[in-house]
Ligand code: HEC
Ligand code: HEC
């Protein structure tokens with residue numbers, strides 16, 4: 069029997085198409101360096117002096133005491149999934165799981181991940197890093213431990229596969245055999261197979277490379293620091309829904325806007341709606357982000373390739389635009405739609421707002437209070453190493469909070485969620501507005517999944533598209549590639565108007 073989820077192409081419902089378009093915004097995340105504000109220069113000085121000594125404090129050393137590092141498991145390579153009876157079917161109409169390998173091998177961007185390390189752009193990044201800091205090894209990118217941690221799953225000949233199955237699903241050394249038996253899911257999960265059906269887990273897994281993560285088993289760090297970005301590496305910006313939907317799906321869509329598709333795809337209790345996926349994805353990404361801050365702040369435990377330089381403040385933890393100011397004429401900092409403490413005065417870099425805004429919608433009570441207080445502490449004295457024990461407690465709180473995310477959202481109408489999204493962000497901040505776009509896309513997808521007809525959603529969808537247009541930046545023509553450049557034409561007033569318009573259109577649904 070043919071079901072829509074058997075054809076990966078047909079899974080692009082309205083919701084996912086909008087999410088995929090958000091992805092193009094994130095990709096174009098643009099930035100200028102022409103106008104680095106005075107604060108940045110101050111930061112450079114601070115970086116050069118106070119922060120050089122390694123942290124010996126027992127407090128910092130106690131970072132994540134409850135998180136022992138498991139022993140490395142063996143990576144077997146994509147070839148071990150390719151039996152045509154397993155995941156390499158090429159037969160039209162076979163279920164998603166039967167053709168996962170085929171879809172990945174022929175269409176997934178991750179197969180390119182190692183190849184890009186052989187391209188001139190990668191060579192240029194390595195060259196600039198070495199030129200800035202002689203401690204960086206002048207090793208070709210594809211052999212450089214600073215790069216392969218995220219750009220390849222296997223080592224040796226397996227590296228050519230790029231980012232393959234086991235980077236996301238977990239090294240198969242211990243589970244491959246159990247996984248071919250009838251009780252494969254249970255067996256796999258206890259042996260290191262990653263439960264990607266859980267958006268909180270999935271987001272953390274992706275964020276390991278798309279935000280930054282602990283080093284790989286062979287000690288390759290997974291961090292795109294400000295140094296890498298300044299040398300030409302793209303800024304990392306992650307959002308689960310849009311990133312998943314920018315990949316050709318080799319899986320069933322359990323979050324489809326079409327209720328019939330979602331129901332047919334759902335397995336037992338793992339059925340979720342798009343807003344849950346958004347919220348749990350946000351929580352997973354913030355968990356990864358905070359974990360990364362803990363590593364960056366604990367210099368003694370942070371492996372880096374060839375350099376013993378200071379590690380905090382690490383600028384990627386903060387809002388790029390706090391320091392990199394576009395020619396601001398178009399950005400009316402006075403125009404806000406909420407929040408008494410806005411706009412942010414120059415001199416207080418926010419924690420990276422794409423990941424750190426809107427968290428009040430996702431967590432409540434004690435967890436929200438902890439995160440807010442940690443955030444205030446870090447932002448207030450941002451040049452000082454954050455306290456490792458506080459961060460560790462926040463990570464535990466986030467772990468515990470995941471159970472409350474869905475119940476909290478389930479009781480809220482589309483209009484209420486939209487109101488809160490729009491009330492919480494500063495439309496003059498590109499990252500916050502982009503985070504709001506992702507949230508509103510998920511609100512609309514949930515409404516569609518709950519049976520609200522397309523005609524009723526048309527107004528909100530149209531304004532969401534306008535908003536996306538306002539957040540995208542024109543590509544740079546030099547070299548034929550989009551590069552980091554400034555949101556020169558960013559129009560905060562127009563962004564604020566669209567945000568309010570979407571909220572009003574969703575409010576009108578009730
Ligand atoms: C934390 C993981 C991580 C590390 C470490 C890392 N990268 Fe990347 N790199 C990525 C991700 C993720 C992307 C894709 C970014 C996107 O499009 O959102 C990327 C993109 C790139 C691109 C652009 C590819 C394209 O399609 O245009 C190049 C080139 C690159 N990386 C080179 C390097 C080099 C050279 C190093 C080592 C100095 C390195 N990377 C280290 C994660 C990483
Ligand atoms: C970039 C990360 C990534 C890579 C690489 C990857 N997967 Fe997946 N895979 C996922 C995600 C995400 C899901 C969806 C989980 C969900 O929503 O249920 C998934 C789902 C699956 C499923 C379940 C399909 C179903 O029925 O829903 C199979 C089987 C699978 N992957 C096999 C593979 C194989 C084989 C490879 C390598 C050839 C591979 N994956 C590579 C991320 C990845």
Ligand code: HEC
Pocket residue numbers: 095177178180181184217218219220221231235236270273274275276277278308311312314315
């Ligand atoms: C082992 C590291 C790693 C993991 C884990 C990982 N990615 Fe990636 N991903 C990369 C790298 C590196 C690139 C850049 C490849 C390139 O530029 O050719 C990339 C590229 C992508 C792209 C295309 C970006 C572009 O610029 O076009 C998407 C979409 C994506 N990843 C989604 C995901 C999702 C969703 C997950 C989790 C299910 C995930 N990735 C997990 C390393 C990873």
Ligand code: HEC
Pocket residue numbers: 099101104107108109111112294297298299300303383384386387388389390391392417552
């Ligand atoms: C606390 C201030 C601060 C923050 C936050 C910050 N930067 Fe920077 N950035 C600087 C300074 C200072 C320089 C120049 C010195 C250097 O290259 O490190 C710079 C340089 C750069 C350069 C290289 C410019 C050139 O012409 O060589 C790029 C690209 C860049 N930053 C991107 C980013 C991105 C993307 C973010 C956000 C993820 C970010 N920066 C966050 C202060 C900051």
